Amino acid sequence: MSDPLTHFNDQNRAKMVDVTAKQVTARTATATGTIRMQPATLDRIHAGTMKKGDVLAVAQVAGIMAAKQTSNLIPMCHLIPLTGIDIHFTDNNQDTITATATVKTKHVTGVEIETLLAVQTTLLTIYDMCKAIDRGMVIDNVHLVEKDGGKSGHFQFGEAPESQA
Template sequence: MVVTIQIVGHKKSGKTLVTTQLIQALTQAGVSVTAVKHDAHWGQMDQPGTDSDRFSQAGASQVVLDSNQGSFYHFQQPQALETTFSHLSPTAVRLIEGYKAGPYPKLVMLKPDELATNWHQKGILAFASLTDRPDLDLIGTDQIVNWLLTYLQMHLQEEKKMSDPLTHFNDQDRAKMVDVTQKAVTSRVATATGQITMHPDTLSRIKTGKIKKGDVLAVAQVAGIMAAKKTSELIPMCHLIPLTGVDLHFSDNKKDTITVTSKVKTKHVTGVEIEALNAVQIALLTIYDMCKAMDRGMVIHDVHLLEKDGGKSGHFVFGE
């Protein structure tokens, strides 16, 4: 896995200096780095009259120049960042200087007379400047680089955890149920949520009990509880877990959306995140089934784990 960050800013904001010093700090720490420079000024690798230039002029979509100084690539058309990365050897960190519209987390370098409110790109982590400013916390090259190093090291550790060998395969590389025999019995809880959006009239009929199949939310509540209890019968590698509590709550935005929230508890050797998610999904599907005769355009969305606690992995809260 790779951690990617963009260092963006307008001309002479200091982004090249910060990127260079960050590369030096990472490589000195033994971290491999891919550096990508976005040049909006038609910069070219090739020199007029050289073989690589002649190949490009002849229409080759890609040209590779291999020399004692390394290998250089020239693509006739601008590439999406992921396309560019696909041609390169993998490294632990990818640093992108510029490319303001890129999809990766961004540190924005501000010039002395520039305001943070002028920036509207998505994914901005922080604003920084080489010159002293009372409105910013990251001032000067050393402070900026140290902040970036901390950010990257934290995410490298997370990526390492995620890339640890999978435990769902046996010595023949075939799927297996994970052996949890030696794990400690602890109290575990998981909370999940999800939404279904519908025509306003559909929501009104649900709330006033005018759906022909019956009390929609009452049926969905029972369906969600049953789903939590039967999760191991539906998800192949889930353990059969004795649940000590299942509860579902329903709320709406008074317009067109119902939110379902489930909380599932156990005292066992493994967690109940999938049980909580399954309870939400089936409750939402039940609402759809009860109302589909009048509204087939309902949309189920935003199903996710809100919180879990207990076990070796500890406490998780969505968005933190």
């Protein structure tokens, strides 16, 4: 095999990849995902009448906290000093909220997992805050939108692999 597995040691046991020799570079990753709900649920979020409080404010803080805890939850992720985390919401004024997170660092490894975890946790928090009135919500289409920095360079969702550096 020309591409050796990087997360196994010489005994074929899991290991965290050694990134000691990698270059420190600015790295950014953006991910997005949606949560679909009943129209009445979105109306109550807009009106600020959910019993647990401001749904989007709590979800935003939860997503930020999650990104900072990634290495505690995902076994092979490195502990990375994050330099910025931003979460935005849009909705279709009907039944869907989209959360988009951007995470930044200046370090030797990227922040793709941190931004994906931020989005997932943000959406799960929306579910938690609204489940008393709508247990049928669906979290969907969570994916990396873009990443930049590091040896692998730039990635843009939907671009053909050969056009990515």
